[in-house]
Amino acid sequence: MKRRTFFRASTALAAMTLAGAAFAADPIVVGAVAPKTGPLAGGAAVTHWPNIQLWVSEVNARGGLNVGGEQRMLEVIEYDDQTNPAETIKAVTRLAQQDNADIILSPYSTGLSLAAAPIFDRLGIPQITSSAATDQIDELAGQFPNLFFLLGRSAEIAGGAVEAMAKMRDAGEIGNRVALVNVADAFGIELVSAGKPALEAAGFEIVYETSYPLGTQDLSPIMKAAKDAEPDAFVAFSYPGDTFGLTEQAMIEGLDVGVFYTGVGTAFPSFAGRFGAAAEGIMGIGGVNASSETFLDYAARLEAETGSQPDYWASGQMYASLQILEAAIEATGTLDMAEVTQYIKDNSFETVMGTITFDDQNSSTGYWTAGQWQDGVFKGVASFGGLDGVVEPFVKAGWE
The missing domain is CATH 3.40.50.2300 (Response regulator)
Known part of the structure; x- marks a missing residue:
């Protein structure tokens, strides 16, 4: 202290x-x-x-x-x-x-x-x-x-991500297969406990699932295993360090998914600063009326x-x-x-x-419950309580 x-x-x-x-x-x-x-x-x-x-x-x-x-x-x-x-x-x-x-x-x-x-x-x-x-x-x-x-x-936050993904799935833009990971602390455990049943109730199939301790440095095994499961979407209820680490590993592995969603840190301006054009389309927790x-x-x-x-x-x-x-x-x-x-x-x-x-x-x-990087701004795509400024999500174009 x-x-x-x-x-x-x-x-x-x-x-x-x-x-x-x-x-x-x-x-x-x-x-x-x-x-x-x-x-x-x-x-x-x-x-x-x-x-x-x-x-x-x-x-x-x-x-x-x-x-x-x-x-x-x-x-x-x-x-x-x-x-x-x-x-x-x-x-x-x-x-x-x-x-x-x-x-x-x-x-x-x-x-x-x-x-x-x-x-x-x-x-x-x-x-x-x-x-x-x-x-x-x-x-x-x-x-x-x-x-x-x-x-x-947590249920409302996880529900926002599922809501946005379901819109994309129902429009034929992504499939049903989801890789799901979480940081093993109170935040991540609660979100995955709410998010997994919400995904399943919406008709998604969990093809890979794991958790990792807070502060984990080497996230490459997680991303390799997620890629091997051939998901259509990747969802991580993560904290800032692992949000950045998972995104970096996804780019290294060439993970090809229609939705890439990460937790706290996705909404940070430094996220777009670090990943540049590759951040476009990435979804994450939170959002604002931009x-x-x-x-x-x-x-x-x-x-x-x-x-x-x-x-x-x-x-x-x-x-x-x-x-x-x-x-x-x-x-x-x-x-x-x-x-x-x-x-x-x-x-x-x-x-x-x-x-x-x-x-x-x-x-x-x-x-706000879910957002997405669109045109260099992390915009709210889902909210609880019907906030003004919600925009529609679009499919992530892929790593650049």
């Missing part, structure tokens, strides 16, 4: 421009925990950390959060949990008990977020997850009344502030989670997290991802 602090200098500089009363106000300490090392560090570097930087910068540029009529600047303490749930729990506890953080943000990823949920519950802190997808939402919401979900259920002016404005602000482009899925949800927390604190006028949590449950919020309302602690507004 490694501690870093940032925005101290910018906080002090901005505070010097404020009136005397605001200048004297104690800063609000924001605690942040997520990987900077380990298998999920790359994903957090795209989706998690830049959004915290943008939010803190924008809030402080406005003079800080208004808490009961007092403007208070934000100061962040961050910890690297090394993609280790035990370190996540240790860091959240330290933030609360030693660093006296006023706000603690939800960790990155499904597994790390759920590992930390009991700690957030005991501390009475709202945990708005923006990178956790699970079919246990109803159970978890009952167990942890301060736990909120923006990405939705023509949304609100999203495009947010993306431009993020890049201007951090030098990082958002991914076309969970980045916007991460920033939305911060907007929700900000709005709830300012509306209640307090840092009493019980009041803040109740306000989140009872109200709607305007965010970069549209208006968000929680129904039993799950976003009832809808969310």
Whole structure:
């Protein structure tokens, strides 16, 4: 567990421009925990950390959060949990008990977020997850009344991929044979548990299936075996490192499929940057309304502030989670997290991802489930809740 602090200098500089009363106000300490090392560090570097930087910068540029009529600047303490749930729990506890953080943000990823949920519950802190997808939402919401979900259920996410593939199959563009693989952690296991029966119910035949440990470096045996099974479609519920690795191995092996679908990381701008024209037509988890002016404005602000482009899925949800927390604190006028949590449950919020309302602690507004690289943009091709901006999938043309 490694501690870093940032925005101290910018906080002090901005505070010097404020009136005397605001200048004297104690800063609000924001605690942040997520990987900077380990298998999920790359994903957090795209989706998690830049959004915290943008939010803190924008809030402080406005003079800080208004808490009961007092403007208070934000100061962040961050910890690297090394993609280790035990370190996540240790860091959240330290933030609360030693660093006296006023706000603690939800960790990155499904597994790390759920590992930390009991700690957030005991501390009475709202945990708005923006990178956790699970079919246990109803159970978890009952167990942890301060736990909120923006990405939705695994069954809906897997269903989005199956829905898009079925459209292509029914149009005669692909066949029925599917190779199915998953990363063996909470995220991948839940998705394949939902995705396999959904594929079979839609009339697809699973001709190859396997899983692999998080952090696996050599993915060539998986791709060789998948190719030997002669599938019409390849589906991987994967995390960023393996998403890139599987795609690279598919190109090396010359895997010839009509649909190539990978998980987290497919929506990263760096995915298209790495694979160029070969990315065109690749499908993956997530998506956005690529023509949304609100999203495009947010993306431009993020890049201007951090030098990082958002991914076309969970980045916007991460920033939305911060907007929700900000709005709830300012509306209640307090840092009493019980009041803040109740306000989140009872109200709607305007965010970069549209208006968000929680129904039993799950976003009832809808969310993206599947996307595809089209014309250099990862566009949403399926959503839960009928979001605007859905486009039709097309057959992947093949590796170039």
